[in-house]
Amino acid sequence: GAGVSQTPSNKVTEKGKYVExxxxxxxxxxxxxxxxxxxxxGPEFLIYFQGTGAADDSGLPNDRFFAVRPEGSVxxxxxxxxxxxxxxxxxxxSSLWWRTYSNQPQHFGDGTRLSxx
Amino acid sequence: AQSVTQPDxxxxxxxxxxxxxxxxxxxxxxxxxxxxxxxxxxxxxxLLKYFSGDTLVQGIKGFExxxxxxxxxxxxRKPSVxxxxxxxxxxxxxxxxxxxxxxxxxxxxxxxxx
Numbered sequence: 001g002a003g004v005s006q007t008p009s010n011k012v013t014e015k016g017k018y019v020e021x022x023x024x025x026x027x028x029x030x031x032x033x034x035x036x037x038x039x040x041x042g043p044e045f046l047i048y049f050q051g052t053g054a055a056d057d058s059g060l061p062n063d064r065f066f067a068v069r070p071e072g073s074v075x076x077x078x079x080x081x082x083x084x085x086x087x088x089x090x091x092x093x094s095s096l097w098w099r100t101y102s103n104q105p106q107h108f109g110d111g112t113r114l115s116x117x
Numbered sequence: 118a119q120s121v122t123q124p125d126x127x128x129x130x131x132x133x134x135x136x137x138x139x140x141x142x143x144x145x146x147x148x149x150x151x152x153x154x155x156x157x158x159x160x161x162x163x164l165l166k167y168f169s170g171d172t173l174v175q176g177i178k179g180f181e182x183x184x185x186x187x188x189x190x191x192x193x194r195k196p197s198v199x200x201x202x203x204x205x206x207x208x209x210x211x212x213x214x215x216x217x218x219x220x221x222x223x224x225x226x227x228x229x230x231x
Contacts, residue, residue: 004160033219042121042207042221043161058218091160105151106219108160 002026004109006092012115015084021077021112025094032075033106034067035091043091049075082116089113119144119210121222129228130198138193138225140182140208149211150191152182155224156204164206167191178202203229 005024013019025032030051035043045059049069057067064082069075079086093106120143130136142148149168153161165176172184182193191208208222 035221040223042209042224045218045220048218056218093161105163105166106161108153108162110158110160 004092004094004107006090006109006112008112009110010113010115012117013082014117015082017082019079019082019114021079021090021114023075023077023092023094023109025073025075025092026107027073029094029096029107030072031095032069033093033095034075034077035093037089037091037111039088046077079114082114084116087114087116119148119218119220121208121210121220123206123208123222123225125225126223127226127228129230131230132200133197136193136195136198136202136227138206138208138227140191140193140222141189142191142208142210143189144210148191150182150184151209151211152176152180152191152193153207153209153221154178154204155207161207164193198227198229200229200231203227 004026007022032049034046036046037043047054047060047067048056051072052069064080067077089111091108091111093108095106122141124139151166152164154164155161164180165174165182167174167184174182180195182191184191205224205226207224210220212218
């Protein structure tokens with residue numbers, strides 16, 4: 001498809017379980033971002049990838065959260081030992097390389113709604 | 118660190134009326150500023166952006182925004198609102214040349230009365 005694809009669209013799991021959320025960016029976009037959006041709030045930055053490397057992971061809330069992008073395309077956000085407070089919509093966005101940012105907006109996926117019971 | 122405030126949590130306007138959504142930012146240098154719109158269950162769509170130059174920026178769907186450095190504001194406007202404009206609107210400040218931490222405001226929910 002032409003846009004950013006996120007799977008699954010919804011994920012319900014029990015407290016303490018491990019979850020993986022997938023993001024497939026627009027082809028050719030080297031920059032990839034993960035955000036978390038809680039109910040009634042704006043997106044909160046988690047991590048940014050430039051190619052395969054995490055250029056800025058300052059937004060990850062703790063060491064239960066981890067993200068990878070091994071081939072510089074698809075990214076997976078991994079959450080260990082999930083807690084009820086992790087429930088949110090997780091958004092992924094991609095763009096062309098940030099150095100040409102002035103002409104390159106972020107394109108967002110529709111998000112994964114994660115519910116921890 | 119940069120921050121963004123959107124003073125209005127919820128605004129209701131009649132269809133055809135004008136609209137202004139407020140955004141104030143805190144940033145150490147000349148900011149990169151954005152407005153996004155989010156419909157229920159969907160991701161964010163970029164309406165417009167400001168980097169430099171003309172302080173009045175035109176966007177998609179008939180929206181515009183004006184950057185006012187003296188007021189640290191970047192308010193979004195539309196002269197005539199359509200029912201399809203009902204959505205959540207987010208103002209955001211972008212990264213400087215060294216970091217990538219985009220900061221979004223809490224959002225303003227727009228309702229449109231027929």
